[in-house]
Amino acid sequence: MDITLPRLSARLPGISMAGFGVRSSAFVDIAMVAHPSVTLIVDLSDAGGIVYDAEGGRRRGSVVAGLLPGQLRAGGWRGECLQIRLSPVIAAAVLGASTELTGTVAALDEIWTRDGSQFEDRLRSTTSWAERFTIAADVLSRRLDARPSVDPEVVHSWQRTVAHRGRVRVDGLADEVGWSRQRLWSRFRSQLGLTPKRAAQLVRFDHAAHLLAAGHPPASVAAQSGYVDQSHLHRDVKALTGITPAAVATAPWLAIDDLAWPARHL
Template identity: 70%
Template sequence: MLSTGAPFDWASVDVAVPRPSGRLPGISMAGFSHRAPAPADIAMVAHPSVTLLFDLGEGEGIVYDTHGRHERGSVVVGLVPGDLRATGRGVDECLQIRLDPVAAAAVLGASAELSGTMVSLEDVWGRDAGRAEDRLRAAASWDERFTIAGEILGRRLGARPPVDPEVAHVWRRTLTGRGRVRVDGLADEVGWSRKRLWSRFRSQLGITPKRAARLVRFDHAAHLLAAGHAAAGVATESGYVDQSHLHREVKAFAGLTPTAVAVAPWLAIDDVAWPASSPTRSPATAGERILR
């Protein structure tokens, strides 16, 4: 659900994004600095990625809450975590890293176990989590932080065997098809039976092919809603049977109505922080500064 307090003010947030030359395949990053003295309270909307959230502030820290579970500090959010809120006070800094499920399987080595959950990064990386956090916090600029994060993630990408190429292909096709794909057809493309694809995809990425397609389709629809498109047109463009079908899927993935998703603060910054995920790309509005 959305916050019952005052609407979250993105004008109090500075946004930093890495230079294109520093990006890794399947991985995107953005840095957020929240300067307002009043508490921040924002509902997060499901996205087709596993998310690392590094808490780099010096204050009380950011608290994450989902289904009664509370975590403070740096966390890993699995695919489709359900209702998730982030709250903080004072000057907070956070590095958010989105890993597509294929990259997450290599970087975390536990993506299947993370689906639908939120855990402390230390629970996944052990002592390496604290060392990474210390390096990132000590960096003099967001550019330096992005470089450090890229080095850490790059090493982990090469340290574990990749997922099956067939699984990676099916994920890419699901993403490029915006979720409007048939599992049987994808199985035929890679020369596997439907049962084998279902099993391998689920064990390696932590989600079934059908649910992955639903999540990707929801994400596209959510961004269309946030861009101001009417629900009826979004339902048609996104491949839903009708507007009621769209309503049910948005409710299932976000716990919100399409009307509420259209004004969700979590999506309002995507054109700046995550332009590749947005159906429209617009320049930063007043109060939103892209830092380097």
């Protein structure tokens, strides 16, 4: 698999992009691991196409996977695709549907309607990854400028959750922004699509998953990631992915993560 990253000039805060190319004739079947971002995968292949499970059936083409996308399996694909990861704060503006997307998989043209098809056509009009990244950055920045932003208090709470790798308390976040716990809970959920507690769980899991993929033993990972013990880690991993920590450690999706996203922006 070939991986291409954008130059600094094509990067936007809260948005990460990577281009993928599969040159083998073999088909690919990779299960996504739950991740604290909304993932947009634009299919640029000439043949085969991305095939994924959604709404009880098999579908093809560009796809948007909401937070907690453990049920998505991308298979039968060969060719090229552009993958974009959006912080929930950014996704709320860019997609305008973060709440509805949580835990779901949807076709890109269902989320962006005609704009999705036009976006895909522009990307297909060139084979240069540099141009594709520039096109994507332009489209995303325009959508950001045209839509209302998330409350500063919600942004602060999300950023603190990420900075502390999920080891935060909702009461503490509410005190920091001067809101009641109930108000923070309500605004956070309505704007980002998940509760502050769920966000902390997902960010903490993401840190633990990468430690597991790096070869750290589960007991050590549990201690480093803020879990009570190894059993707590096991329960959280099973709840979020449906598989064990040992299986997460060898997940193909994580195997290329540090190559595609060397500096992850959640």
